[in-house]
Amino acid sequence: MISNERKDFLWVERYRPQTIDECILPEATKKTFKEFLDKGEVPNLLLSGPPGVGKTTVAKALCHELGVDYYVINGSDEGRFLDTVRNQAKNFASTVSLSSTAKHKVIIIDEADNTGNDVQLLLRANIETFYNNCRFIFTCNYKNKIIEPLHSRCACIEFGIKGKEKQQIAAGFFKRLQEILDTEGIKYDNKVLVELINKHFPDWRRVLNECQRYSTSGSIDSAILASFSDVSVNDLIKCLKEKNFSEVRKWVVSNLDNDPGVLFRRIYDALLVSLENNSIPAAVLVIAKYQYQGAFVADQEINFLAALTEVMVECEFK
Numbered sequence: 001m002i003s004n005e006r007k008d009f010l011w012v013e014r015y016r017p018q019t020i021d022e023c024i025l026p027e028a029t030k031k032t033f034k035e036f037l038d039k040g041e042v043p044n045l046l047l048s049g050p051p052g053v054g055k056t057t058v059a060k061a062l063c064h065e066l067g068v069d070y071y072v073i074n075g076s077d078e079g080r081f082l083d084t085v086r087n088q089a090k091n092f093a094s095t096v097s098l099s100s101t102a103k104h105k106v107i108i109i110d111e112a113d114n115t116g117n118d119v120q121l122l123l124r125a126n127i128e129t130f131y132n133n134c135r136f137i138f139t140c141n142y143k144n145k146i147i148e149p150l151h152s153r154c155a156c157i158e159f160g161i162k163g164k165e166k167q168q169i170a171a172g173f174f175k176r177l178q179e180i181l182d183t184e185g186i187k188y189d190n191k192v193l194v195e196l197i198n199k200h201f202p203d204w205r206r207v208l209n210e211c212q213r214y215s216t217s218g219s220i221d222s223a224i225l226a227s228f229s230d231v232s233v234n235d236l237i238k239c240l241k242e243k244n245f246s247e248v249r250k251w252v253v254s255n256l257d258n259d260p261g262v263l264f265r266r267i268y269d270a271l272l273v274s275l276e277n278n279s280i281p282a283a284v285l286v287i288a289k290y291q292y293q294g295a296f297v298a299d300q301e302i303n304f305l306a307a308l309t310e311v312m313v314e315c316e317f318k
Contacts, residue, residue, distance in 0.1 A: 011212045012205050015180050020061050023054055024172045024204065026165045032157060033058060037065055041103045044127055044136045046112075046151065048143035049159025050295075052203030055139040059108045062137070070106040075115040085122055093126060093134035105134045112150075113140035113298075120147045127153050142298050161202055170197050173204055177211065186211075187219035199259060233270040240308060241274070241317040248312065252304045260300060264291045264307075271311065279315035286310045 008014040017023045020033045036042045042062055047055040056072075063070040071092045073084050089107055109115075109123065124147075127136050138154065140146055161169055174197055181188050193211075200206040214220045239247040255263060264287055271283045290307035297303040 010209075011180065011184075012208050015176075015208070016057055017054075017061055018064050020058065020065065023058055023061060024169060024176060025054065025058070025159070026161060026169065029157065029159065033062060036062065040066065042066070042106070042135055042137070044154040045138065046143065046146060046154040046156045047137065047139045047159065048146075048156065049141070050202065051141055052200075052205035052207075053159045053161075054204065055159055056108070056110055059106075059137045059139060063106050063108075068104065068106050070108055072108045072110060075109055075111040075113070075119075085119070085126065090126065093130040095133075104132075107134060107136050109136060109138045111140065112138040113142045113145035117147055120150055124149045124153065142296060144296060145298060166201070170201060173197060173207070177207065180208070181211065181215070181220070184215065186215045187221070189221045192220055192222060199262075201259070233266050236267070236308075237270050237274045237317075240312045243312055245309070245312070248308050249305055252301055252308065256301055256304070260291070260294045260304075263304065264294075267308075271315070274317055276316040276318055279317075283311055283315050286314070 020030060020037060023030065023033075025033075045059070047059065049055055060070070060072075069092075071089060073089060093105065093107060095105075112120070112123075115123075123136065123138075127150075136154070138146065138150065143151070143156065143158070174193060177193055177197070178188070178190075196207050196210055200210070211220060236248065236251045239251065268284070268287050271287075272280060275283055286307055290303055290310075294300060294303055
């Protein structure tokens with residue numbers, strides 16, 4: 001049974017898993033982390049995957065279960081990041097842990113892909129300097145933005161969810177969401193929870209934040225479905241046909257809140273009936289290419305806009 005004894009206002013903090021068993025992960029990924037626990041220590045780690053899947057949660061849960069002292073630095077604020085690494089983090093890493101059970105300390109570098117190469121080179125040097133009594137866990141959304149020297153010094157674990165695992169993982173989070181809402185005394189409609197999970201999968205942080213927002217009325221029911229942003233592609237197709245780039249860009253910006261898979265699928269379906277037959281194969285190849293790239297790019301807006309621009313230039317509309 002979930003406990004809400006923690007006093008954090010945000011549900012994502014109040015109900016953050018404290019152990020690896022509580023984390024909702026593919027079995028193979030969870031097994032890897034449990035093996036680290038069995039050994040009583042972790043190597044330097046690079047955890048990569050989309051936002052909200054639990055990378056930072058896993059890092060903290062590992063530290064919590066191992067009983068190690070840990071220090072978290074957010075890579076998003078690079079201005080203060082360098083000073084933090086050179087001063088506080090260096091002092092933290094250079095001292096021996098006071099814990100009688102822990103073999104080392106841990107520094108968690110959150111959102112490491114937001115740091116530049118010079119910062120990452122400094123971190124590489126620290127990994128080597130403090131290896132005897134400190135480990136580093138890096139989290140990132142885009143591992144291609146992490147320099148190779150860090151890759152080679154870390155065990156790299158991707159938080160990817162394969163097709164067969166999606167249903168199982170979604171079901172696990174659905175059950176967790178029910179337990180949280182029951183604990184909070186919030187009434188809910190199961191169908192609406194499913195809609196929320198499908199809309200934002202696999203961003204569990206986003207789902208939980210949305211549930212907390214909608215729960216202010218005391219219930220989560222079908223009334224909120226009207227507030228879900230709907231993807232309408234009719235205006236987009238018109239702008240593409242007219243080669244109106246500025247309006248296409250506005251459409252992309254206003255719809256980025258939706259699941260990328262949903263966007264590409266709606267666009268694909270609309271293009272099948274809007275293009276001349278000889279242009280359809282080219283459009284399919286464009287969509288397939290940019291949909292694949294969406295899992296790796298640093299900026300989804302640019303990726304979507306590039307896809308639509310290519311369709312606009314290369315394809316002939318009816």
